[in-house]
Amino acid sequence: MLRTLDIRDMLIIxxxxxVFGPGLNVLTGETGAGxxxxxxxxxxxxxxxxxxxxxxxxxxxxEVTAVFxxxxxxxxxxxxxxxxxxxxxxxILRRVNARDGRKSAWINDRRASGEVLRTVSASLVELHxxxxxxxxxxxxxxxxxLDQFAGHDDLLVGVRSAWAARSGAARxxxxxxxxxxxxxxxxxxxxxxxxxxxxxxxQPGEEATLDAExxxxxxxxxxxxxxxxxxxxxxxxxxxxxxxxxxxxxxGAADRAEGRLDGPLAALDRALIELGEALAGTESALEAxxxxxxxxxxxxxxxxxxxxxARKHSVAPDDLGGFAAxxxxxxxxxxxxxxxxxxxxxxLAEAGRRFDAAAATLSAARKAAAGRLDAxxxxxLAPLKLDRAVFATAITPGEPGPEGADQVAFTxxxxxxxxxxxxxxxxSGGELSRFLLALKVVLARGADALTLIFDEIDRGxxxxxxxAVGRRLARLAEGAQVLVVTHSPQVAARGxxxxxxxxxxxxxxxxxxxxxxxxxERRDEIAxxxxxxxxxxxxxxxxxxLLKG
Numbered sequence: 116m117l118r119t120l121d122i123r124d125m126l127i128i129x130x131x132x133x134v135f136g137p138g139l140n141v142l143t144g145e146t147g148a149g150x151x152x153x154x155x156x157x158x159x160x161x162x163x164x165x166x167x168x169x170x171x172x173x174x175x176x177x178e179v180t181a182v183f184x185x186x187x188x189x190x191x192x193x194x195x196x197x198x199x200x201x202x203x204x205x206x207i208l209r210r211v212n213a214r215d216g217r218k219s220a221w222i223n224d225r226r227a228s229g230e231v232l233r234t235v236s237a238s239l240v241e242l243h244x245x246x247x248x249x250x251x252x253x254x255x256x257x258x259x260x261l262d263q264f265a266g267h268d269d270l271l272v273g274v275r276s277a278w279a280a281r282s283g284a285a286r287x288x289x290x291x292x293x294x295x296x297x298x299x300x301x302x303x304x305x306x307x308x309x310x311x312x313x314x315x316x317x318q319p320g321e322e323a324t325l326d327a328e329x330x331x332x333x334x335x336x337x338x339x340x341x342x343x344x345x346x347x348x349x350x351x352x353x354x355x356x357x358x359x360x361x362x363x364x365x366x367g368a369a370d371r372a373e374g375r376l377d378g379p380l381a382a383l384d385r386a387l388i389e390l391g392e393a394l395a396g397t398e399s400a401l402e403a404x405x406x407x408x409x410x411x412x413x414x415x416x417x418x419x420x421x422x423x424x425a426r427k428h429s430v431a432p433d434d435l436g437g438f439a440a441x442x443x444x445x446x447x448x449x450x451x452x453x454x455x456x457x458x459x460x461x462x463l464a465e466a467g468r469r470f471d472a473a474a475a476t477l478s479a480a481r482k483a484a485a486g487r488l489d490a491x492x493x494x495x496l497a498p499l500k501l502d503r504a505v506f507a508t509a510i511t512p513g514e515p516g517p518e519g520a521d522q523v524a525f526t527x528x529x530x531x532x533x534x535x536x537x538x539x540x541x542x543s544g545g546e547l548s549r550f551l552l553a554l555k556v557v558l559a560r561g562a563d564a565l566t567l568i569f570d571e572i573d574r575g576x577x578x579x580x581x582x583a584v585g586r587r588l589a590r591l592a593e594g595a596q597v598l599v600v601t602h603s604p605q606v607a608a609r610g611x612x613x614x615x616x617x618x619x620x621x622x623x624x625x626x627x628x629x630x631x632x633x634x635x636e637r638r639d640e641i642a643x644x645x646x647x648x649x650x651x652x653x654x655x656x657x658x659x660x661l662l663k664g
Contacts, residue, residue: 116596117240117566118205119182122156124174125212126166127618127627134631136612139592142600142629143607143640144616149627150600153616154242154570157181160210161240162220162232169212180209183239183566190238190564195222198231206239208232242568243551252538252551258481258523261508264558265484270477271518277470278517284463291459295452298445305446308428312439317421322432325418332411335404342401349394358387474519481521482510488557495553498583500576501546504529506553525554548572549584556587559594566596573603585609604644608661613637638662 122131127149144150158165160179170177183206185191195202200222209221210232220232227235262271298305347353362383369376425432448455485508492506505528513522526535527550535541538550552572573584585606591597592611601607613632618625632640638658639650646654 116184118184121180123178124171125156125169125177126152127625129626131629133629137596138611139589139609140598140612141607141610142614142616148616148618150616152627160208161236162229170214175214177212182207191235194235194238200225240566243548254524257525260558261481261484261523264488265480267480270480274473274477274519275517277473281466281470284466288459288463291456298449302449305442309442309446315420317435319433319436322421325414329414329418339404342397346397346401355390477519478521485510491557492553495556499549499553500580501549507535552587556591559591569599571600573601573606581605604641604661607641608664615640
C-alpha cells in the first residue's frame, strides 16, 4: 500500500506531501488543475516512462519520494532480495531528476538501477488509463490473469513439472548426441591408439625401472673386470688361501705356544668369516654384471617405445595406462552410443507425452474458465454502459513452455457484428478504462498486493453508469488500495479519502497543491462537481445524498 508521496520542485509543484489510506482514495479538481502532474510525479519515482522535462522552473533538481507498506510475503520482497537490497516493514523509493536531465534512484537508501526500480514498481502499483501500456492491456499477461481467475494452481504445477522433465530429457539427449558425434569424429584415432597402447601395455613405474636397468647394463662392462680381479684377490688363490695357510700354521704351533696363539687364532677365524661374506657378495655382484647384449637391446627398445608413445600423446610415461583406460571408455561410449541414444529418445518421447497430457488438461481447464470469465464480464459490462460490447477470451495453440501450450488474449467487440480485436486496439477513451475496471473486479483475487490507479475511468459517462463505476471501484477497494482520478461526483462520493487538486498563483508563479478534504470540504467539492463554479443549496443536498449512498 502507498502510504506517503513527497514531491519537491517537480513541474508546477513546489512542495507537496500526501498521506494515503487503504481502500478507495479519490483525487478531484477542475480540468487543468494538475491531477495528471501528480500521476506524472508518481510515475517518475516508480521508474515509468514519462515527460522528459520534470524539474520545476528555477530549481536545480526535482525529487519524489514514495513510501509503501511492505507486509511479509509481498512479491516485492523477492525482487529486493535478488537485488541485494534489505527489506523492512516499509519500502522507500526516492528518485532525483537534475536540471541537466540526469536521473538517480534509491531504494531503501541503496542506489538502484532503472531496471531494478521498474521491476520493484511492477509489484507495487498498476496503472489503468488511456496511457496504460501494461497490466491487462498487455497480451503477455492475459494467460496469467486467466489462470489467476481459474485458480487451478495444481494444474500449473503439474505442467511446469512435466515441462521441466521434458526439457531435462531433451538436454540429456542433445548432450549425448553431441558427445557421440565428437567420439565418432575421432573413432579411427581411438581404435588405433587403443590397439597401440594395448600392444605395448606399459605399466606404472616401468619406465623408471627400464631406465635403471639400461644404465646398469651400460656400466657393467666397465666395472666387471675390476670386480673379477677382486673375486680372484679374495678367493682361494688370494687372501682366502693365504689366511687359511696362516691358520693351518698357527694351529700347528698353538700346542707349544702355551696359549699365546689363542687370541690370534680367534681373530683369524672371525676374519675368515667376514672374508667369506665379502667374497660371496662380490661373486654375486659379478654374476649380476654378467648380461646378454641382446637384453640391453631389448631393454632400450621397450624404454624408447614407452617414451615415444608418451610424447605422442603428451602424457607422462607412468600415465599411459590411465590414458589407455580413458580411451577405452570413450570407445565403449561409441560402441554403446546408439543404444544410449535410443534410450534417451524413448525417455524424451515419454516425457513429451506426459507434458502433452498435462498441457491438454490445463488447456481444457482454461477453456472452461474462459467461459466463466466471459460470463462474469458480461454481467459487469452492462451496468458500465457497455452492454452492447462483447468480451471474449480467445485461446489458441501457442508455443509449448512451462505454462502450457496455450496463447490467451482478451478481445472485445464494442458493437454487435463488429469484428473482435485486442483490448487496447478496439476499445478507446473511457471504454478502455471501464473494460479494465470490469476485468479488475472479476479478477480481484490476488489484487491486494497492488495499489491500483485508475486515471479518469469515468470519462464520457454519467448518471447510472458513473454510479456503477463508483460502486465497482468501492468493491475493488475492499481488498486493495485504489487511487482514482475522477470528474464524476458519483465516483468521488464512494471514496474513503478525498483529495482536491487545485492551482494557485503567488508572486506571478503558478503552483499546484493537493489538499486532503474534511467531511464538510468534501461535501462542497462534490457539490462543485455537480453544479459547476457556483455551489447551490440543491447541489449540496445532492452531494449529501451521494455521500450517504
